[in-house]
Amino acid sequence: MTETPYLSIRSVGKSYRGVTALHDIDLDVEQGAFVALLGPSGCGKSTLLQILAGLLEPDHGEVRLAGADITRLPPWKRNIGLVFQNYALFPHLSIRQNVRFGLDMMGMGATEAEARVDEALAMVGLDPGLSRRPDELSGGQQQRVAIARAIAIRPRLLLLDEPLSNLDAVLRQKVRLELRELHNRTGITTIMVTHDQAEALATADRIAVMEAGRLLQYEAPQGLYRNPATAFIAGFIGNPAANLLPVIAHDGASWSLPGGALWQPDAALSPARNGVATGAACRMALRPETLALGPAAPGGLAGRIAAVEFTGGEHLVHVEAGQTRLSVRLPAGTPIEGPDIWLFPPKEGPLLFDANTGRRLPNPN
Amino acid sequence: MRTRLSDALSLVVVLTILLFILAPILVLIFSAFDGGNIFRFPPRFYSLRWFEAALNHPEYRSSLWISTLLGVISTLIAVTLASLAAFGLVRGRPRYGLALEVLLLAPLTLPLVVWAIALLSIYAELGMNGTLPGLILAHVTITLPFAARIMIATFKEIDPRLEAAAKSLGAPPSAVLRRITLPLALPGLLSSTAIAFLVSFNDVVVTTLIAGAGWITFPVRTFSRLRTEGIDPTTIAIGAMIVVFTIVLIVVGQRLFQLSRRL
Amino acid sequence: MKPQITGMLVAPAAALMFGVFVLPFLFLLVLSFWSQVPGSLGLDTSFTLANYVRIFGDSYYLGGLWTTLWLSGLVTLICLVLALPLSRWIVLRAGRAKGLIIGLSILPLVCGALLPTLGLVNLLSPLGFINGALKSMGVIQSSLPLLGNITGVTIGLVQAFLPLMILPLITTMERLSQDYEKAATSLGARPVVVWQRILLPLLLPGIVAGSLLVFCASLTAFVTPQVLGQGKVVTFASLAYQQAALVLDWPFASALAIVMLIFLTLAGVLGALVTRNFGRVA
Numbered sequence: 001m002t003e004t005p006y007l008s009i010r011s012v013g014k015s016y017r018g019v020t021a022l023h024d025i026d027l028d029v030e031q032g033a034f035v036a037l038l039g040p041s042g043c044g045k046s047t048l049l050q051i052l053a054g055l056l057e058p059d060h061g062e063v064r065l066a067g068a069d070i071t072r073l074p075p076w077k078r079n080i081g082l083v084f085q086n087y088a089l090f091p092h093l094s095i096r097q098n099v100r101f102g103l104d105m106m107g108m109g110a111t112e113a114e115a116r117v118d119e120a121l122a123m124v125g126l127d128p129g130l131s132r133r134p135d136e137l138s139g140g141q142q143q144r145v146a147i148a149r150a151i152a153i154r155p156r157l158l159l160l161d162e163p164l165s166n167l168d169a170v171l172r173q174k175v176r177l178e179l180r181e182l183h184n185r186t187g188i189t190t191i192m193v194t195h196d197q198a199e200a201l202a203t204a205d206r207i208a209v210m211e212a213g214r215l216l217q218y219e220a221p222q223g224l225y226r227n228p229a230t231a232f233i234a235g236f237i238g239n240p241a242a243n244l245l246p247v248i249a250h251d252g253a254s255w256s257l258p259g260g261a262l263w264q265p266d267a268a269l270s271p272a273r274n275g276v277a278t279g280a281a282c283r284m285a286l287r288p289e290t291l292a293l294g295p296a297a298p299g300g301l302a303g304r305i306a307a308v309e310f311t312g313g314e315h316l317v318h319v320e321a322g323q324t325r326l327s328v329r330l331p332a333g334t335p336i337e338g339p340d341i342w343l344f345p346p347k348e349g350p351l352l353f354d355a356n357t358g359r360r361l362p363n364p365n
Numbered sequence: 366m367r368t369r370l371s372d373a374l375s376l377v378v379v380l381t382i383l384l385f386i387l388a389p390i391l392v393l394i395f396s397a398f399d400g401g402n403i404f405r406f407p408p409r410f411y412s413l414r415w416f417e418a419a420l421n422h423p424e425y426r427s428s429l430w431i432s433t434l435l436g437v438i439s440t441l442i443a444v445t446l447a448s449l450a451a452f453g454l455v456r457g458r459p460r461y462g463l464a465l466e467v468l469l470l471a472p473l474t475l476p477l478v479v480w481a482i483a484l485l486s487i488y489a490e491l492g493m494n495g496t497l498p499g500l501i502l503a504h505v506t507i508t509l510p511f512a513a514r515i516m517i518a519t520f521k522e523i524d525p526r527l528e529a530a531a532k533s534l535g536a537p538p539s540a541v542l543r544r545i546t547l548p549l550a551l552p553g554l555l556s557s558t559a560i561a562f563l564v565s566f567n568d569v570v571v572t573t574l575i576a577g578a579g580w581i582t583f584p585v586r587t588f589s590r591l592r593t594e595g596i597d598p599t600t601i602a603i604g605a606m607i608v609v610f611t612i613v614l615i616v617v618g619q620r621l622f623q624l625s626r627r628l
Numbered sequence: 629m630k631p632q633i634t635g636m637l638v639a640p641a642a643a644l645m646f647g648v649f650v651l652p653f654l655f656l657l658v659l660s661f662w663s664q665v666p667g668s669l670g671l672d673t674s675f676t677l678a679n680y681v682r683i684f685g686d687s688y689y690l691g692g693l694w695t696t697l698w699l700s701g702l703v704t705l706i707c708l709v710l711a712l713p714l715s716r717w718i719v720l721r722a723g724r725a726k727g728l729i730i731g732l733s734i735l736p737l738v739c740g741a742l743l744p745t746l747g748l749v750n751l752l753s754p755l756g757f758i759n760g761a762l763k764s765m766g767v768i769q770s771s772l773p774l775l776g777n778i779t780g781v782t783i784g785l786v787q788a789f790l791p792l793m794i795l796p797l798i799t800t801m802e803r804l805s806q807d808y809e810k811a812a813t814s815l816g817a818r819p820v821v822v823w824q825r826i827l828l829p830l831l832l833p834g835i836v837a838g839s840l841l842v843f844c845a846s847l848t849a850f851v852t853p854q855v856l857g858q859g860k861v862v863t864f865a866s867l868a869y870q871q872a873a874l875v876l877d878w879p880f881a882s883a884l885a886i887v888m889l890i891f892l893t894l895a896g897v898l899g900a901l902v903t904r905n906f907g908r909v910a
Contacts (some may be wrong), residue, residue, distance in 0.1 A: 075532040076540075082533035088526040092548045101544075102534030153534060293462050368792055382710050386733055386790055392757055393747030401731040404750045406760025450641035457634025468645050474841075475653070476848035476892065478865055479885040483652035486659055489669070506648045509641060560738065562738040567740025569851055574873050584742045591855050596749050604746045611739050619731035 004067060006031035007052075007157065012061030021047045024061065029206075034183045034190045036204035037195060040236075044213040049159050052191065053082045065156060077104070079149030081188075085162040087142045089134035092318045095126075095145050098134065102153035119187055120152035121145075123182065140171050147179075151186060160192040164199055175340060176203050180273055197237050201225070209233050231353035234285040240316070242285040243326040246355065249276045253285075255324025257301075258326045266299040266347045274352055274361065281355035284345075286331040292344040293336065295316065298341035308336060318345060371472040390608050397605035404597065415602035422599055424586065429603065436566040439504035443561050444512045446505070448554065451516035452546075456525065469513040477507060481574040488575055495577015503575055504565045511564055512557035519553025520585075552622030559618050563611055583607070653889075660882035668877060679883030689867065689884075696864040697891065699778065700846035703785040707793040708835065710786070715797035717736050720806075730798065737791040741851035749775065776858035778779060784856040789845045793838035800834025832906060833891045836899045844892050864888060 014022040022044045029035050037045040050056040052063065054075030065070045070078055083107045089098050099120055103113040118128040124144040134142055143163065150158060163179065163251035180203045183190050194200050200207045201221045208218045217229040228234040234242040247255040247263075252272030254264040267273055268286075276282060295302070303321030310316075310332070317328040317336060321343055328343065330336070352361040396404045400412035419425055448470060454462050472480070484503060485494065493499035523546065531541045547554075569584035577586050587600050616625035644773050660679055663672045683689045714733070722729050736744050751757045754771035762768045804827075812826045828835075850865035857863070865882065871881035 053529070053533050055532070074537070075529070076535045076537045078533070079535065080533060082530060084526045084530060086524070088524060088530040090527055090531070090545060090549075101536070105535035105540060149530075149534065159533075194628065198438065373714065375717060375721075379714055381728070382714045383733065385710070386736060386787060389744040389747030389751055390735060390739065390788055391747070392751045393743065396747070396750045396757075402756065404753075405755035406750075406757045407764060410653040414798065444823035446641040448642065449637045453629070453634045453637030457631070457637065459631065459634045459638060465642055469641055469652070471645060472649055474844070475649075476844060476865075476888065477654065478848050478850055478869065479888055480649060480652055482868060482872040482878070482881050482885045483659070484648075484722055485872055486882070487655055489878070502644075502648055506644065509645065513641065563738040564740075567738065569740055569742045573851075574869070584740055587746070588742055588851060588855075591746075592859075596746065601746060601750070604743045608739055608743050608747075611743075612735065615731050615735060615738060616728070619727050623727055624731065 003027060004064075005189075006033075006066060008062075008064045009048075009052075010062045010064070012039065012048070012051060012058045012063060014044075014051065014056065014058050021213050022051075022058070025215050027215060027218060029189060029191065031189055032187045034180070034192070034202035034203060034205045036207045037191060037193045037210060038195070038207050039198040039210035040195055042212075043210040045210050048210075049161055049191065049193045052157065053080055053159055054078050061299055079153060079156050079330065081153060081155030081157070081158045083143075083146045083150050083160045083163055087134075087146040087166075089142055089145055089149075091134060094133055095137070096121075096128075098145060099152050100343040106153070116152055117148075120148040123151060123186070124148045125178070132231060139166055139168075140175065143175065147182070151188065155188060158188045158190045162193055162195070164194070164196070165281045166288065172199075178186075179203055197241075199238055201237070206281055209236070227360075228285070228351065231283045231285065231360075234351060234353065238287065240288050240327050240329075242287045242351070243291075243324070244353075245282050245284045245286055245322070245326065246281070246323055248281045249278050251278055257324070259323040261302070261322050263301050263322070264299070265301075265345065268347050269299075269345060271348045274350065274363075276352065276361065282361065283353045283355055283358075285351035285353065286326060286345050288316070288327045290346045291326070291328040293319075293328060293330065293334075293341050295337075295346060296342050297344070299347075300344050301347045302340070303343050305336070305338035306341055390612070393601065393608055394605045397598075397602045399598070404598070404601070405598070415598040418605070419602040419606070423597065425583065425603055428581055428583040428586045431580050432584070435500055435504055435580070435582060436562045438501055439508055439557055439565045440512075440561040442566075443505045443508040444516075444554065444558050447509050447512035447557065447561075448516045448550075451513055451520050455517060455520035466513075466517065470510045472507055473510045473514065477570050477619070478574075481571040484571075485574045494575060495579050499575060500572065500580055503571055504568065507568060507571055508564050511551055512561045515553050515557040516550070519550050519556075523549045526616065532606045554620055556618060556624045557623065559614050559620035563614065567607070567611070579615050636678045656882045656885055659879050660886045661893045662879045664877045664879055671879065679880045680887075682880065683883060683887060688862075689864075692862045692864050692867050694888070695778075695862060696847060699782065699785070699863065700843050703782060703846040704793075704839050704843045705787065706782070706786045706859050707790050708839060711790060711793035711797050713840065715801055718794075719798055719801040730794075733794050734791045736788050741788060741849070742855075744787060744854045745784055745852055747781070748787065752783065752856070776855060776860045777858075779860055780856040781861045781863075781881050784852040785846050785849060788849070788852055789842045792841040792845055796834045796837040796841070797831070798839075800831050803831055829906065833903055836903050840895060843895050845893060847895075848888055 004008060007029040009025055009027040011024040011026060013020070013024050014327050025048060038049060039045050047056060050308070051058050054070070059073060061071070062069060082166060082262060090101065096117055099117045100113050101290065103116055108116070121128045121130065124147050126144050126148060128139065134145060137145065160179070164176055167175060175197055192200075192204065204221065206218060206220050207224050209216045209224065211232055217224060218226070219232055224233065225237055228237060231244055235244050245259055249271035250256040250262055253270050254262050255271065256262055270279065296302070301328070303319040303323050304323065306318045306320050308315055308317050312332070314332050315334065315336065316332045319328060319341065326343065349363045353359060354361060397415060398411045398413070399405075399408040400410040400414060401408065453459070454466055459465065471483070488494040488499050527545055527549070528541050531545045536544065567584060569588050572582050573585045573588055576582060583603065589603070590597065590600065615624065661675050661677070663676050663678055665672050718726055718729055749756070753759070754775070754776035758774065759768070759771040763771070774783070808826050808830065809822055812822045817825065848865045850863065850869040852867050853861055853863040854869075865888065868881050868884035868888065871877050871884060
């Protein structure tokens with residue numbers, strides 16, 4: 001980490017009328033990376049995006065792009081492409097005029113600009129002969145125009161604000177793949193804001209998870225999935241996300257569950273082995289795909305099946321255990337016998353989080 | 366059967382009400398072609414003589430000129446002030462924005478005659494009664510709320526993200542204004558210009574109180590004649606022309622930019 | 629946008645409206661407690677209640693006030709009865725003609741108070757359209773008195789102010805989903821019940837807004853009553869106009885204007901109470 005990063009965000013903060021939207025954010029992005037800013041609405045990710053675009057000025061902190069401080073540079077001098085959630089295509093201009101707008105602003109000659117428009121439209125898979133107005137296009141096509149408009153200026157940074165949220169489910173899957181492919185082809189450093197973890201996992205090289213104006217974790221998708229830093233992330237990433245079972249260490253060997261039932265798990269999952277003092281409250285993350293169901297046996301957790309959903313390739317079993325609802329993913333065809341059933345977590349190091357702070361407890365080994 | 370009958374019945378009722386609204390205007394246009402000295406129905410003969418008389422009548426000509434001049438000046442000032450204020454209110458979202466909006470739109474809800482009585486006595490104190498600046502000031506005041514209401518709605522409809530998008534594409538504020546905001550606000554600007562001009566041109570309530578003898582607009586002249594001499598055919602002819610002009614403006618405005626939606 | 633720039637944009641218009649529109653109302657209040665020096669344009673600035681005593685002690689003015697109040701109420705009621713079916717038809721049935729029809733319905737609003745009145749005179753006069761047509765058809769022998777009385781003034785005010793009722797009703801109706809009606813019908817409500825329990829309560833804000841606009845406009849109208857009443861119908865606003873423009877007794881005119889304002893405020897309060905108490909209760 002001796003080299004200066006392409007984009008660096010240093011302790012950037014912003015508050016609106018006394019409410020803090022961003023606490024000191026630090027984030028580095030390498031050139032050519034695809035980074036997702038992931039979090040629920042109101043987490044500050046859009047504020048951060050607007051600061052990068054220059055549409056908002058941070059209260060403090062610094063944004064550097066390619067070595068230069070751009071914190072107070074007005075947006076029209078940044079050469080940063082921005083794609084809005086609602087696309088923000090100029091309704092009074094044709095599609096080509098929309099894409100050409102930024103080139104005109106550079107004072108580019110007509111021939112060159114037209115060639116660049118063709119190139120940008122082709123890049124997003126649109127017919128360059130398109131002479132229609134934006135409102136005559138479908139949502140998916142409008143989005144392609146918005147992307148073409150942003151990449152036509154060959155931006156130093158491409159910002160995507162919830163680019164898929166206005167599309168229907170089928171289109172969303174298709175476009176997210178296209179976004180990734182477009183990024184592979186152009187190599188433009190891209191930052192995408194999204195509230196959809198599946199979208200972030202599928203497209204980004206690295207994901208910055210935000211909550212309540214803070215950056216919780218900045219990690220590659222697999223790392224984020226395997227080693228969530230907080231209970232919030234564990235309960236947010238994955239489909240369905242990890243089950244968070246509230247537990248209190250009863251003694252060195254067993255946990256007490258909500259409602260008072262005791263659970264004596266496999267030794268690897270015991271409070272003693274994980275360094276949890278008796279009486280401490282934790283949350284144990286149990287991934288739905290790692291849980292097994294079966295008849296009563298040592299180490300199991302007693303439960304009762306509430307519902308079974310069939311999703312095609314698998315069953316999603318909803319089990320009531322210790323006054324908590326846990327979901328279990330099983331391959332289609334697995335025999336399920338209920339309603340009373342036992343749950344078996346994997347016998348490796350569990351993901352345990354402090355019940356109060358939400359922070360991950362260190363693994364013992 | 367029953368629904369078809371009730372459909373037809375409701376159509377008849379609706380058309381009757383519409384006819385009632387439009388009847389006076391239609392009668393005004395129709396009766397301008399009556400050739401007699403006093404309008405009577407059915408007319409004995411039709412002629413264009415009152416139009417000719419109207420256009421040659423020096424008093425009416427000067428009144429029409431005054432109305433036009435007053436309308437144009439007041440409209441330009443009102444639309445300019447209203448557009449600036451509306452842009453500030455919508456984009457700047459100042460702290461007391463709602464109160465300011467209520468202030469700008471107040472003349473739409475408060476009775477103008479009451480205000481005009483007050484203005485008359487203030488103008489008298491200041492020696493502004495019957496002066497052109499006094500009249501312009503009054504007309505700007507009564508037309509500005511119409512323009513402000515239309516422009517506030519217009520700017521609210523323009524997505525600020527369009528302006529942000531233009532900025533991110535390298536457009537400095539002046540280019541954003543020229544190439545994005547103004548073209549998108551144009552229908553609103555034209556609507557408010559048309560409405561403001563019509564309101565100023567056709568106003569009688571305020572103008573008749575403060576116009577004095579020097580700047581008699583057409584509606585004021587007509588109103589004072591009506592009270593002293595009754596209706597005369599020349600007035601009808603000019604009135605008909607103005608009404609036709611108004612209808613054309615409204616219909617064109619409606620077709621081109623859905624003017625009534627903005628009222 | 630920086631606050632200074634916002635301020636610079638809004639200030640001219642706001643200053644104009646405050647200085648030229650709001651301040652005169654305050655001046656009016658002060659003026660109504662002054663008096664005119666007899667035989668001159670000079671003002672006696674000593675405090676007096678004489679103007680108000682004169683209004684409320686003289687049957688002429690009280691009569692004018694009473695006439696104006698019930699006339700305005702009548703006009704409001706007629707406008708409501710006419711505007712409800714018309715607006716509903718425009719919103720639900722007019723289809724592509726909607727824009728044009730709305731445009732035509734607002735014509736009286738943009739034509740000013742005077743021009744439609746000119747047409748109305750020719751429509752209602754003894755030799756006019758209606759009487760002429762009825763006579764030539766042999767329905768009547770002598771002309772019906774439609775001008776110079778309360779009938780003519782009522783017709784004129786309804787015609788002039790109907791758009792003020794139509795516009796808010798259309799706005800309210802457009803926001804109203806038709807599903808409520810369908811739901812009520814599917815639950816067994818007949819049309820009368822649908823109107824009474826579903827539509828009227830939901831449309832109430834529009835009805836109140838429109839009624840207030842029409843009532844206030846009628847209460848303060850003086851051009852239409854003067855022309856169509858031909859001086860025989862005394863309304864409060866025309867009394868104020870006469871005092872201000874012809875008699876030049878501005879303190880007294882101000883007092884008359886203040887009395888009008890008081891009744892307008894009362895109407896506004898009543899409207900707010902109605903919306904608040906019956907707005908959602910069927």
